[in-house]
Amino acid sequence: MVTGSAGFIGGHVSQTLRAAGLDVVGLDLRHGADVRDAALLDTLLPGAGAVVHQAAKVGLGVHVADLPDYASVNVYGTAVLLAAMARHGIARLVLASSMVVYGEGRYACAMHGQARPGPRAVHDLERGRFDPACPRCGEPLLWTAIEEDAPADPRNAYASSKLAQEHLAANWARETGGRVAALRYHNVYGPRMPRDTPYAGVAAIFRSELEAGRAPKVFEDGRQLRDFVHVRDVARANLTALAAPVPPGELRAWNIASGTPRTVGEMARALAAERGGPGPLITGEYRLGDVRHIVASPGRAAAELGFRAEVGFEAGMKEFARS
Ligand SMILES: NC(=O)c1ccc[n+]([C@@H]2O[C@H](COP(=O)([O-])OP(=O)(O)OC[C@H]3O[C@@H](n4cnc5c(N)ncnc54)[C@H](O)[C@@H]3O)[C@@H](O)[C@H]2O)c1
């Protein structure tokens, strides 16, 4: 069973699983099927070999007013799903988790080694000092790749609800002997990415600007790093994760990333070039909650799942610019 099967990623996941010969039962609020409906799950789950849980309320989660919704769909919805899986003896879960559970990226100071910067100060941002500073000497920190055992630091309601999903799934695994593969997606992009919603990813926002003939507006100095991973690679990771080597009773997490970090500015330039302009505008604006760099280590997924992204940045953005 795939939850969120009518969504951006869930749609690609369903397609990939079907192409691999699996029988997919989809569930999505867009088709009137709510993951919080225990009675509905009792009709859909019997016979299922595994659950791939993509359904969620996504977005930034910056408004306190949205807290109840994030908790209801992401936290309570996952709890209802896990309880139903236990009733029906389904022992495998692939969970769509997120890089947002980490909060900030990982950094080091040339002098002082690994460092965990606090939130960036307004007076630094105002002066265009976007890189976080070493808490000991004040020098700009250098980014390093984030690994799955980095401490969790969810910084908004969405992030907290995604981390809660992992915790509840781990509880379920321990109690039932089930196995959970938690896939921490980085910035997913590709065909059928939602456009022009308050929750759209930055790639979709830039593309919408270009479609309207406007320059994509890039915040800060455009050098902030992200890992853009193609949705078909993410779908393939989900297929692989159905057979992930997780011991019974445990949850194991993997970054799902391309392994080739790019700046937000590079991404805007690639999309603008493919669409014939206009080129990006680097605005120097900032948003207080934004992370400077978040770069994934793809090593654990490669070593343990045999997962490596196949869609390269240039080819992927080229296709995306026109899709
Ligand atoms: N897009 C990204 O870059 C990204 C990054 C990290 C993690 N994720 C995670 O991936 C998953 C899929 O995200 P997406 O980008 O495809 O978003 P999406 O909004 O396109 O898909 C989510 C789907 O879940 C469905 N849904 C919402 N509430 C539901 C409910 N109560 N019952 C049943 N279905 C419900 C929605 O109708 C939607 O079709 C989410 O769990 C999200 O947290 C996405």
Ligand SMILES: [Zn+2]
């Ligand atoms: Zn230092």
